[in-house]
Amino acid sequence: MKELKVTPIKNGTVIDHIDPGMALKVLKIIGVTGDEVNSTVSVVMHVASSKVGWKDIVKIEDRELIPSQVDKIAMISPNVTINIIRNYKVVEKYKPKLPEILTGLVRCANPNCISNQEREPVQTKFVVVSKSPPKIRCLYCQRVTDKVAEHLI
Amino acid sequence: MDFKGRDVVSIRDFSKKEIEYILDCSERMIPFAKGDRTSDCLQSKILSTLFFEPSTRTFLSFSSAMQRLGGSVLGFAEMSASSVAKGETLADTIKMAECYSDIIVLRHNREGAARMAAEMSERPVLNAGDGAGQHPTQTMLDLMTIKLEKKKIEGTHVALVGDLKYGRTVHSLSYALALFGAKLTFVSPPNLGMPPEVLVDLQEMNADLTQTHFLEEAVGQVDVLYMTRIQKERFPDPAEYSKVAGLYKVDLNLLAKGKSSLIVMHPLPRVTEISPEVDMTKHAVYFRQAFYGVPLRMALLALVSGIPMGEFK
Numbered sequence: 001m002k003e004l005k006v007t008p009i010k011n012g013t014v015i016d017h018i019d020p021g022m023a024l025k026v027l028k029i030i031g032v033t034g035d036e037v038n039s040t041v042s043v044v045m046h047v048a049s050s051k052v053g054w055k056d057i058v059k060i061e062d063r064e065l066i067p068s069q070v071d072k073i074a075m076i077s078p079n080v081t082i083n084i085i086r087n088y089k090v091v092e093k094y095k096p097k098l099p100e101i102l103t104g105l106v107r108c109a110n111p112n113c114i115s116n117q118e119r120e121p122v123q124t125k126f127v128v129v130s131k132s133p134p135k136i137r138c139l140y141c142q143r144v145t146d147k148v149a150e151h152l153i
Numbered sequence: 154m155d156f157k158g159r160d161v162v163s164i165r166d167f168s169k170k171e172i173e174y175i176l177d178c179s180e181r182m183i184p185f186a187k188g189d190r191t192s193d194c195l196q197s198k199i200l201s202t203l204f205f206e207p208s209t210r211t212f213l214s215f216s217s218a219m220q221r222l223g224g225s226v227l228g229f230a231e232m233s234a235s236s237v238a239k240g241e242t243l244a245d246t247i248k249m250a251e252c253y254s255d256i257i258v259l260r261h262n263r264e265g266a267a268r269m270a271a272e273m274s275e276r277p278v279l280n281a282g283d284g285a286g287q288h289p290t291q292t293m294l295d296l297m298t299i300k301l302e303k304k305k306i307e308g309t310h311v312a313l314v315g316d317l318k319y320g321r322t323v324h325s326l327s328y329a330l331a332l333f334g335a336k337l338t339f340v341s342p343p344n345l346g347m348p349p350e351v352l353v354d355l356q357e358m359n360a361d362l363t364q365t366h367f368l369e370e371a372v373g374q375v376d377v378l379y380m381t382r383i384q385k386e387r388f389p390d391p392a393e394y395s396k397v398a399g400l401y402k403v404d405l406n407l408l409a410k411g412k413s414s415l416i417v418m419h420p421l422p423r424v425t426e427i428s429p430e431v432d433m434t435k436h437a438v439y440f441r442q443a444f445y446g447v448p449l450r451m452a453l454l455a456l457v458s459g460i461p462m463g464e465f466k
Contacts, residue, residue: 112284114265119242122269140265141286142163144350 006042012061014083014090015073020046022077023056025149029072030058030065039063052079070096072105076149078132102126102136107151113141124153157459160271161279163287164325169332175452176297181465182448182455185221193223194460201254202228203246204281205237205261210421210443211281211290215258218450227254247273256457259283277457279450285321291420292325294449295379296333298442302416303376307334312371314340314401315381315426317347322420323381324351331360338371339364342397345383368401372411378403380419380426404428408436418442 018026023043027033032041042059049055064084065073073080074096084092104123108115115124115138126136135146145151154174160166167175184190200219204212207230216226228250229235237246243261247270250257257274259267260281267280267287282288296306303309311330313323317339327347330337337360339347346364355362365371372378380403388394402425403417419427419439431437455462 108265110264112262112264114243114261114263114269114283117243117263120269121242121244122272138265140268141263141284143264 006044006057006059008088009040009042009059009061009085010088012039012059012085013064014085015058015060015065016055016081016083017049017052017077017079018056018058018073019077019079020054020056022149023058025076025152026056026058026073029076029152030060030063030069032060068105071099071102072152074098075102075106075134075136076152078134098128098131098134100128101139102128105153106136106148107153108138108141108143109145109147109151110138110141110143113138113143115140155459156453156456158277159457160267160277161289161453161457162267162271163280164289164292164329166289172293172296172329172332175293175449175456176300178452178456178462178465179293179297179445179449180301181462182451185465186218186444186448186451188221192221192464194455194464195219195222195224195458198224198256198458199254200224200226200228200454201250201257202226202230202281203235203250203257203259203261204228204230205232205235205243205259205266206282207231208260208281210446211260211288214443214446215279215281215450215454217447218454219256221447222451222455224454228258243270244273247278250274251276256454279453279457282321285319287325288321289325290446290450290453291322292329293453294442294446295322295326295418295420296329297445297449298418298438299330299335299377301445302438302441303414306330308336309377310336310338310375311377311379312338312340312368312375313347313379313381314368314371316345316383316387317341317381318345319384319387320381323379324348326379327351327355327360327362328358331355331358331362337362338375340366340368340371340401342366342400345397368407369410372407372415376412376415378411378415378417380417380423382419382422382424382426399425402426402428403431405430405434408434411436 039061044057125139129135137144251274258279264284264286266283271278416438
């Protein structure tokens with residue numbers, strides 16, 4: 001019998017095929033900071049995978065993700081799979097697709113970009129140039145960045 | 154082609170066909186820009202010129218262009234003369250200009266400012282330079298200069314010389330020249346070369362381009378020398394600046410090594426890149442290039458106002 005490092009969850013979300021080492025960034029995106037405890041969160045890092053070599057997994061009980069969180073996760077880990085679990089069964093399984101335009105999710109890497117001016121009423125906007133590896137171009141200053149994880153809002 | 158209400162933020166917002174049409178309209182504007190013919194097609198229209206950074210040519214040529222077509226101009230030529238000095242946001246300034254005028258011209262020190270302004274404003278916004286970003290009317294007038302002085306852009310061999318890393322004009326110009334099928338040579342010091350992302354972009358366009366550090370190597374092969382100023386403010390160490398400041402200089406000795414039909418362009422202001430003795434030669438086109446800014450901007454002001462171009466035949 002296959003040994004399970006983390007037991008199945010009854011209800012919630014399993015984020016699978018996270019790029020190795022990115023699980024802690026996923027926790028940050030979904031707001032698991034330790035300040036507020038509502039449900040169990042399991043993190044498994046550096047798991048051998050026949051599909052992708054190495055991967056991380058995050059399981060969150062009694063919670064489903066909102067679309068902006070899914071977009072952010074897809075940006076930092078484009079091969080991720082989201083599983084929605086209800087009563088121990090996978091009721092939905094999908095690979096999130098990055099939208100063509102990302103609005104208000106990432107900060108521009110260019111400090112002189114108008115979108116980095118706090119008092120200007122402008123949301124950041126990026127065109128997705130490449131999904132894997134993720135590369136985005138600011139619609140305002142045209143700066144291209146591939147260090148998406150460092151600039152998440 | 155209908156340009157009514159259109160913003161002019163980046164040269165990339167326009168197709169090759171659209172740029173060709175704008176250049177064609179700009180040529181028709183030349184006698185009007187010189188005052189040989191008159192038009193009051195923009196009478197009762199008001200242009201806001203919001204210049205948060207100093208500029209001589211762009212500011213004056215936009216003002217001239219609007220007034221040559223019978224319109225009027227209001228605005229400011231430096232940030233200290235605006236409410237931004239009191240802490241007003243750019244967004245609020247744009248909203249105000251939208252209430253007082255029909256077209257807005259914006260120069261700002263931050264990249265992306267014109268794009269944001271265009272999103273905020275119902276009136277057309279023309280980008281007159283945003284930080285180290287875009288300056289589309291300069292790119293268009295550079296194309297117009299090459300088209301008029303060399304009769305065609307396709308196949309014309311253009312050397313872009315000087316600070317290719319920070320120079321605002323050369324990034325959009327190299328894209329536009331590649332779009333029109335010009336041959337490119339980049340001449341720069343090793344530490345001021347064209348940014349990698351620009352090079353990748355040009356390669357994807359299958360641009361015909363070469364790079365060198367030596368102007369003498371390039372001068373004999375090209376049809377156009379496009380000189381740029383190496384900007385002192387980019388160098389924290391004055392010693393580093395002085396190493397590269399006088400590196401490229403066009404003088405009579407250099408021109409003797411070039412084609413007799415070679416033309417020398419410069420977005421101006423120049424410092425030491427072009428010796429004053431060049432001004433009197435047939436090679437110097439940089440003052441005509443500055444003039445072409447007026448008919449080009451006249452055409453854009455008329456087009457975004459929805460004026461039919463038939464009047465200017």
